[in-house]
């Protein structure tokens with residue numbers, strides 16, 4: 030088999046979250062297509078000479094993007110075993126009672142896509158199995174630029190995670206996370222968050238104002254903020270049952286799923302600088 034044919038076969042045999050252009054016409058079939066949001070996220074155009082960190086990298090899309098922008102080095106962290114995610118206790122209990130194939134599949138190690146993309150791109154990004162909660166300057170040193178994407182919604186303590194990010198951020202942090210779209214527009218100045226934490230590993234759904242408040246309360250000042258934008262589904266995302274979702278549209282979660290199905294997952298992003306105080 031030719032090298033391109035071999036790569037194509039390996040890509041097809043791997044589960045992907047990110048849609049990554051590996052060159053030669055080979056694009057990974059991701060769950061989401063973050064390529065569509067690159068122009069919205071306030072990542073500096075040039076990262077030349079900077080030491081960068083990607084938090085919760087999954088297949089590494091944003092880590093590779095930082096490398097492409099000239100970073101001197103990129104470190105990427107993630108949790109290899111999904112069993113160590115912040116699963117809601119209610120879900121763990123439900124799993125113990127009705128263990129199903131769905132969860133067994135979901136707990137598979139997820140570093141295979143990253144390793145394959147890294148090899149195909151000839152990347153030098155270093156991936157480390159580390160939780161955001163365990164970030165510290167003693168463990169990894171400090172970074173000029175920290176990127177964190179679509180992770181806070183999966184954490185029980187998003188402000189604690191942002192505080193850990195601040196502890197290693199010597200320059201700027203770019204945070205691009207999911208927001209609850211409708212209250213972002215109906216309550217633009219009132220930080221509110223919808224709590225899930227029962228049926229899936231999703232916790233707080235902040236409106237845009239609450240995302241800003243989380244970042245500020247973790248000790249950052251926001252220097253740039255986007256409006257709400259949409260992260261579109263990728264080729265591997267299951268096709269939504271729009272009719273079924275319409276029936277659920279009377280609940281906030283149902284309305285959000287309808288928006289995701291039709292348009293994509295609502296996000297907002299900020300570029301922020303750590304406040305300097307006695308703990309740094």
Ligand SMILES: C[S@@+](CC[C@H](N)C(=O)[O-])C[C@H]1O[C@@H](n2cnc3c(N)ncnc32)[C@H](O)[C@@H]1O
Nearest residue numbers: 085086087107108114159160161178179180183
């Ligand atoms: C929805 S994906 C987002 C991927 C990527 N950051 C992006 O913006 O496209 C969430 C990622 O966060 C990782 N994750 C979950 N809990 C984590 C934790 N406590 N520390 C670090 N990464 C975590 C997951 O394994 C997954 O790779």
